[in-house]
Amino acid sequence: MVKKILFVCLGNICRSPAAEGIFKQKIKERDLEKLFVVDSAGTGSWHVGNLPDKRMRSTALSRGIELTSRSRQIEENDLYEFDQILVMDKANLDAVKLLTKDQNNSVNSKIKLILSYSKNFQLDEVPDPYYGGQNGFDKVIDLLDDAMDGLIDSLTD
Numbered sequence: 001m002v003k004k005i006l007f008v009c010l011g012n013i014c015r016s017p018a019a020e021g022i023f024k025q026k027i028k029e030r031d032l033e034k035l036f037v038v039d040s041a042g043t044g045s046w047h048v049g050n051l052p053d054k055r056m057r058s059t060a061l062s063r064g065i066e067l068t069s070r071s072r073q074i075e076e077n078d079l080y081e082f083d084q085i086l087v088m089d090k091a092n093l094d095a096v097k098l099l100t101k102d103q104n105n106s107v108n109s110k111i112k113l114i115l116s117y118s119k120n121f122q123l124d125e126v127p128d129p130y131y132g133g134q135n136g137f138d139k140v141i142d143l144l145d146d147a148m149d150g151l152i153d154s155l156t157d
């Protein structure tokens with residue numbers, strides 16, 4: 001059965017497209033592409049239609065990951081369409097959960113922080129690198145790379 005995974009950050013130009021790209025690369029390396037549908041979205045609409053931030057694309061490409069998705073804003077329907085919705089930080093977790101009219105809705109159980117799958121880092125949130133320097137983009141890739149291994153392992157066990 002195909003599992004649908006959605007990664008979410010604020011603008012869908014840094015963290016969530018990086019998560020999408022890393023996940024796609026890892027499932028390709030494991031020959032698991034047929035088992036997943038992967039997408040990313042943002043809680044905000046500022047960058048809809050844009051490619052990921054050029055600094056994130058460059059950082060990802062330096063590690064062999066091509067980011068080609070276009071930014072889009074998450075919609076309420078996504079909560080029902082996807083099997084897992086993985087967010088980068090607590091503010092976006094709250095924003096995604098607010099999309100449901102009923103806070104006791106069962107879809108809330110499939111919305112999680114991506115770093116809950118991290119094996120080697122003790123952080124809850126993937127920091128937004130947008131206003132920082134190159135180190136921030138590298139850190140995002142490192143955190144997501146680690147979390148994707150844990151996520152894929154949990155989905156394929």
